[in-house]
Amino acid sequence: xxxxxxxxxxxxxxxxxxxxxxxxxxxxxxxxxxxxxxxxxxxxxxxxxxxxxxxxxxxxxxxxxxxxxxxxxxxxxxxxxxxxxxxxxxxxxxxxxxxxxxxxxxxxxxxxxxxxxxxxxxxxxxxxxxxxxxxxxxxxxxxxxxxxxxxxxxxxxxxxxxxxxxxxxxxxxxxxxxxxxxxxxxxxxxxxxxxxxxxxxxxxxxxxxxxxxxxxxxxxxxxxxxxxxxxxxxxxxxxxxxxxxxxxxxxxxxxxxxxxxxxxxxxxxxxxxxxxxxxxxxxxxxxxxxxxxxxxxxxxxxxxxxxxxxxxxxxxxxxxxxxxxxxxxxxxxxxxxxxxxxxxxxxxxxxxxxxxxxxxxxxxxxxxxxxxxxxxxxxxxxxxxxxxxxxxxxxxxxxxxxxxxxxxxxxxxxxxxxxxxxxxxxxxxxxxxxxxxxxxxx
DNA sequence: GCATGATCATGC
DNA sequence: GCATGATCATGC
Numbered sequence: 001x002x003x004x005x006x007x008x009x010x011x012x013x014x015x016x017x018x019x020x021x022x023x024x025x026x027x028x029x030x031x032x033x034x035x036x037x038x039x040x041x042x043x044x045x046x047x048x049x050x051x052x053x054x055x056x057x058x059x060x061x062x063x064x065x066x067x068x069x070x071x072x073x074x075x076x077x078x079x080x081x082x083x084x085x086x087x088x089x090x091x092x093x094x095x096x097x098x099x100x101x102x103x104x105x106x107x108x109x110x111x112x113x114x115x116x117x118x119x120x121x122x123x124x125x126x127x128x129x130x131x132x133x134x135x136x137x138x139x140x141x142x143x144x145x146x147x148x149x150x151x152x153x154x155x156x157x158x159x160x161x162x163x164x165x166x167x168x169x170x171x172x173x174x175x176x177x178x179x180x181x182x183x184x185x186x187x188x189x190x191x192x193x194x195x196x197x198x199x200x201x202x203x204x205x206x207x208x209x210x211x212x213x214x215x216x217x218x219x220x221x222x223x224x225x226x227x228x229x230x231x232x233x234x235x236x237x238x239x240x241x242x243x244x245x246x247x248x249x250x251x252x253x254x255x256x257x258x259x260x261x262x263x264x265x266x267x268x269x270x271x272x273x274x275x276x277x278x279x280x281x282x283x284x285x286x287x288x289x290x291x292x293x294x295x296x297x298x299x300x301x302x303x304x305x306x307x308x309x310x311x312x313x314x315x316x317x318x319x320x321x322x323x324x325x326x327x328x329x330x331x332x333x334x335x336x337x338x339x340x341x342x343x344x345x346x347x348x349x350x351x352x353x354x355x356x357x358x359x360x361x362x363x364x365x366x367x368x369x370x371x372x373x374x375x376x377x378x379x380x381x382x383x384x385x386x387x388x389x390x391x392x393x394x395x396x397x398x399x400x401x402x403x404x405x406x407x408x409x410x411x412x413x414x415x416x417x418x419x420x421x422x423x424x425x426x427x428x429x430x431x432x433x434x435x436x437x438x439x440x441x442x
Numbered sequence: 443g444c445a446t447g448a449t450c451a452t453g454c
Numbered sequence: 455g456c457a458t459g460a461t462c463a464t465g466c
Contacts, residue, residue: 270461270462271461271462272461273459273460273461273462274459274460274461275460275461276460277459277460302459302460303459303460305460305461313461314460314461314462316459316460317458317459317460317461318458318459319457319458319459320457320458407457407458407459409456409457413456425457427458
């Protein structure tokens with residue numbers, strides 16, 4: 001193969017131009033691969049295969065970017081098709097492992113993350129389970145990524161938040177929900193299969209984590225920056241939190257009737273269960289605007305309606321789980337884990353002394369470490385019990401944090417259990433009392 | 443007043 | 455058609 005002179009390793013543009021050859025093709029269509037390689041199914045393999053056989057490149061070291069002379073890191077990542085027919089990220093984009101000791105003493109501007117990932121060439125292939133990695137097609141044009149001006153403040157703040165937690169001796173308490181675009185995601189074997197890592201300010205071992213761009217942030221990169229309505233560009237709105245709160249502030253204290261009038265949206269009837277959420281949506285979206293930041297950060301918005309005593313009227317539900325699937329699942333691969341580690345935007349309503357419900361506030365929240373461990377315990381207990389008797393699962397009185405309850409369309413909405421019976425579909429809930437307590441701590 | 447069981451409307 | 459967020463409804 002004559003690829004060796006096909007591009008200039010010191011030029012980002014040349015590398016980019018060369019990578020265009022992959023667009024619309026699979027690796028096996030573009031280069032000759034040695035026998036046997038085409039059958040690999042390990043997703044991590046495609047990146048290294050591309051580097052080795054397409055770029056014919058062997059990195060000098062594993063610190064710094066893959067192409068040091070061009071100051072460019074190579075990333076290969078999967079996309080899937082949406083129902084609308086375009087593409088979205090299959091998962092988060094892992095940037096680099098977090099070395100707790102190192103990050104603790106770095107400055108953002110000269111951090112190992114910046115020096116490695118300041119400039120990236122991102123190749124997007126269509127993920128199809130049955131297709132071997134070398135046959136997966138690069139369905140999107142390669143992307144030459146440099147941290148955009150408008151995202152930089154958020155990413156920097158995310159990085160500094162993660163560093164702050166490490167400096168506080170809380171590396172083991174890190175969560176994706178701590179941050180907005182740049183996450184500290186779990187990396188490495190789940191369970192107890194991997195030794196814990198050391199951290200500088202505590203003797204407590206911490207699970208391995210990596211810097212990553214959140215899935216939704218990646219989606220926004222894929223879709224291109226379409227919207228110009230960017231809260232962060234407005235003056236006095238230096239953070240996503242502030243921007244959000246400024247959006248809600250004018251409506252705080254308003255009664256439901258006033259909100260309906262202002263937002264031109266009324267509760268249809270007793271069974272209109274999405275009413276409060278729609279009010280919140282309308283506040284967020286304003287007139288024509290939207291808040292791209294919220295989407296990019298993968299924020300989970302939840303409406304909470306407090307009774308006069310400050311306790312939510314209802315517990316908080318999460319997506320349903322499958323009785324058969326959970327048996328073979330690890331905690332960190334579960335949807336509930338994903339939710340538990342995300343950042344929430346609570347839109348809070350409360351009934352006043354006269355019984356009139358009003359918008360109280362909007363607040364960001366993510367679950368503290370100890371409670372995440374408790375949620376995990378409930379999940380593990382659920383998994384254990386499903387195997388024995390799927391009709392007897394953890395109830396609200398068994399944990400202060402979470403429980404399991406039905407969630408279905410109606411009494412006929414059932415699913416198969418390991419015992420071979422049909423049983424009402426279930427989901428995980430956060431206890432209303434727990435949410436009430438969490439709100440008091442904000 | 444709370445835990446638990448049982449839906450409902452919506453958007454894709 | 456179905457998953458999802460959210461609420462309704464009942465019994466103690």
